[in-house]
Amino acid sequence: MTIANTVKITGENYIGFQKSSNGTITFKTHNPATKVDNTTIFYEACDQEIEDALSLAQKAFPFYKETSAKQRANFLRTIAEEIENLGETLINMYCNETGLSKNRAHGEKARTLLQLRLFADVVEEYSWIEACIETSIPERKPIPKPDIRKMNIPIGPVVVFGASNFPLAYSTAGGDTASALAAGCPVIVKSHPMHSGTGTLIASAIVTAAKKTNMPNGVFSNLNSKGIAVGQKLVQHPATCGVGFTGSITGGRALLDIAAKRDIPIPVFAEMGSINPVVLLPEALKTRGEELAVSFANSITTGSGQFCTKPGLLLAIDDAALQLFLKKLKREIIAVEPSCMLHPKIKGAFEKNREKIVEQKHVSSITATNHCDDNYGQPSIASITATNFLKNQRFQEEVFGPFSLVVICKDKNQIAAVLQSLQGQLTGTIIGNNSEIKEYKNIITVLSSIVGRLIFNGVPTGVEVCNAMVHGGPYPASTDSRFTAVGANSIKRWVRPFSFQNWPDSLLPVALQNENTLKIKRLVNNQFTNSKI
Ligand code: NAP
Numbered sequence: 001m002t003i004a005n006t007v008k009i010t011g012e013n014y015i016g017f018q019k020s021s022n023g024t025i026t027f028k029t030h031n032p033a034t035k036v037d038n039t040t041i042f043y044e045a046c047d048q049e050i051e052d053a054l055s056l057a058q059k060a061f062p063f064y065k066e067t068s069a070k071q072r073a074n075f076l077r078t079i080a081e082e083i084e085n086l087g088e089t090l091i092n093m094y095c096n097e098t099g100l101s102k103n104r105a106h107g108e109k110a111r112t113l114l115q116l117r118l119f120a121d122v123v124e125e126y127s128w129i130e131a132c133i134e135t136s137i138p139e140r141k142p143i144p145k146p147d148i149r150k151m152n153i154p155i156g157p158v159v160v161f162g163a164s165n166f167p168l169a170y171s172t173a174g175g176d177t178a179s180a181l182a183a184g185c186p187v188i189v190k191s192h193p194m195h196s197g198t199g200t201l202i203a204s205a206i207v208t209a210a211k212k213t214n215m216p217n218g219v220f221s222n223l224n225s226k227g228i229a230v231g232q233k234l235v236q237h238p239a240t241c242g243v244g245f246t247g248s249i250t251g252g253r254a255l256l257d258i259a260a261k262r263d264i265p266i267p268v269f270a271e272m273g274s275i276n277p278v279v280l281l282p283e284a285l286k287t288r289g290e291e292l293a294v295s296f297a298n299s300i301t302t303g304s305g306q307f308c309t310k311p312g313l314l315l316a317i318d319d320a321a322l323q324l325f326l327k328k329l330k331r332e333i334i335a336v337e338p339s340c341m342l343h344p345k346i347k348g349a350f351e352k353n354r355e356k357i358v359e360q361k362h363v364s365s366i367t368a369t370n371h372c373d374d375n376y377g378q379p380s381i382a383s384i385t386a387t388n389f390l391k392n393q394r395f396q397e398e399v400f401g402p403f404s405l406v407v408i409c410k411d412k413n414q415i416a417a418v419l420q421s422l423q424g425q426l427t428g429t430i431i432g433n434n435s436e437i438k439e440y441k442n443i444i445t446v447l448s449s450i451v452g453r454l455i456f457n458g459v460p461t462g463v464e465v466c467n468a469m470v471h472g473g474p475y476p477a478s479t480d481s482r483f484t485a486v487g488a489n490s491i492k493r494w495v496r497p498f499s500f501q502n503w504p505d506s507l508l509p510v511a512l513q514n515e516n517t518l519k520i521k522r523l524v525n526n527q528f529t530n531s532k533i
Pocket of ligand 1 (some may be wrong): 162164165190191192193225226227228229232243246247248249250251252255271272273274307308345346349350390398399400447508
C-alpha cells in the first residue's frame with residue numbers, strides 16, 4: 001500500500017509506467033489564493049514522448065481490450081484505493097493549484113472515487129455491451145437467415161483533456177478516463193496546465209494500480225503541457241481513436257476541426273459552454289420569490305460560478321412579483337463575498353466577458369460589476385428586455401464566473417421567442433407552480449428542444465452521477481448530443497457496435513456464446529432474456 005503524504009512530485013510525464021522529462025519547455029502551476037507560483041517545475045511532453053505514449057497505448061490495446069470484466073473492474077477499484085491513499089497530499093496540492101476550499105476538494109474527490117467504482121460495477125454488469133443475438137433460420141425462403149450476434153467493443157486509445165474547473169472529477173482519473181478504461185480503451189491524458197501537480201499525483205495512483213493489477217504498460221499515460229500544441233498533436237496522431245474534452249467552445253471546436261481534418265477522422269466528445277436558461281413563471285415568483293432568490297443566488301455564485309451548469313440566463317414575465325424577486329435576488333447576490341477563482345486567466349476572462357455583456361446598449365446592471373483585487377470574482381447580475389436580447393447574439397455567450405443575466409419578457413410568447421433564439425444548452429429549468437404549468441406547455445416544448453436535461457423546480461448546478469443522467473446537449477453545449485459526459489452511459493462514447501456472422505460458438509466472446517455463462521441480459525430474437533440459447 002502507498003503510504004499517504006509521501007508521494008513526491010517531480011514534474012515528469014508518465015509515458016506508460018515510465019517517468020520521463022526529455023522536453024525543454026518547463027512551467028509551474030500557480031496558487032491563485034496566495035498569488036505565488038508553486039515550486040514544482042513541470043516538463044512539457046516533447047514530440048518523442050507523445051509518440052512513445054501513443055505507441056505504447058496502441059501496443060497495449062489488443063491486450064487491454066481482452067481483459068475480463070472482473071480484471072478491469074479490479075483495476076478501476078484499485079485506482080480508487082490508490083487515490084484514497086494519497087491522503088492529504090492530494091487535498092493540499094488541489095487547493096494550492098486552484099484556490100478552491102478543502103471542502104470542495106474532499107467533495108470532488110468523493111465524486112471521483114464514486115465514478116471509478118460506478119464504472120467498475122458497470123463493466124461487471126455488462127448491459128453497456130448491448131449483447132444482441134439473432135439465431136439462424138436455414139430454411140428461410142427465398143434465402144436462409146444467417147446467425148448474427150452483436151456487441152459493443154472498445155474503439156482504441158482515447159485522449160482525455162483535463163478540465164480546469166474539475167481537477168479531479170473531470171480530469172486525470174475523472175469521468176472521461178474512468179469510462180474509457182471501463183470500455184477497454186487505453187487513455188492518454190493531456191493534463192491541464194493549471195493543476196499539473198494534482199494531475200501527476202492522480203497519474204501516480206493510476207500507474208501504481210495498473211502495475212498492481214497486471215495491466216499492460218501503456219494502458220495509461222499522463223502528459224504535461226504548457227500550451228495547446230501537445231493536445232493538438234495528440235488529436236492528430238494516427239493511433240488516437242477518440243477524444244474527451246471539457247472546456248471552452250473555442251478549445252472544443254478547435255479540436256473537433258483538427259479531428260475532422262485527419263486522414264481518418266475520429267470522434268471528439270467535447271462538453272463546452274452553456275448559459276443554462278431558467279424560466280421563472282409568474283405564480284411561482286409571487287408565492288415563492290424569497291426562497292427562489294436564495295436558491296438562485298446560491299446556484300449562481302457557488303464555486304465562484306465556475307460550473308458549466310451555472311444558471312447564466314433567467315427569464316421571466318415583467319410584473320410586480322418579478323420586480324420584488326429582483327430586489328431580493330440583488331440583496332442575496334450582494335451578500336455573497338467574492339471568492340477566489342481558479343486562475344488569474346480565468347478571472348481575467350470572467351471580467352472581460354462580463355464587461356462585454358454589461359457594456360452593451362440597454363443592459364442595466366442590477367448590482368455593481370466591480371473588478372476585484374487579487375483573483376477574486378465579484379458576484380453580479382444585470383438585466384435586459386427580451387426585445388433587446390433578441391437583437392444581439394452576444395448575450396448568448398457564456399460568462400464563466402458568478403454572473404447571470406435576467407431577461408425581462410412581456411409575455412409567454414416573448415419567453416418562447418427568446419428560448420427559440422438560443423443555441424444548444426446543457427440544461428433548461430422551469431420554475432413553476434402546479435396551478436400554472438399547463439399554461440406554459442409551449443415553453444416547455446421549446447426548451448426541451450434545445451437542452452440535454454430539463455429541471456423542474458430546482459437549480460441546474462449539481463450533476464448527479466447515475467444511470468439516468470444526461471450531461472450534454474445540442475451543439476455547442478456538446479459536440480454530439482446523442483451522448484452524455486456524466487453517468488454510466490458515458491461509456492457508450494468509447495465503443496462501437498460489432499457483429500459476428502455465422503461464427504462458431506466456441507470462438508465467440510463469452511458474452512455472445514449460447515451457454516450465457518455470464519448470465520447477462522441479452523436481446524435474443526427480439527426478446528430480452530438471461531437464459532441460454
Ligand atoms: P480551454 O481554454 O478550453 O482549455 C481546456 C484544455 O484544452 C486546455 O488543456 C487547453 O490547453 C486545451 N485547448 C484549448 N484550446 C485549444 C486549442 N485550440 N487546441 C488544442 N488544445 C486547446 O478551457 P480552460 O483552460 O479550462 O478555461 C478557459 C475558459 O474555458 C474559461 O474561462 C471558460 O470560459 C471556459 N470553460 C468552460 C467550461 C464549461 O464547462 N463550460 C469548463 C471550463 C472552462 P492549454 O491549457 O495547454 O492551452
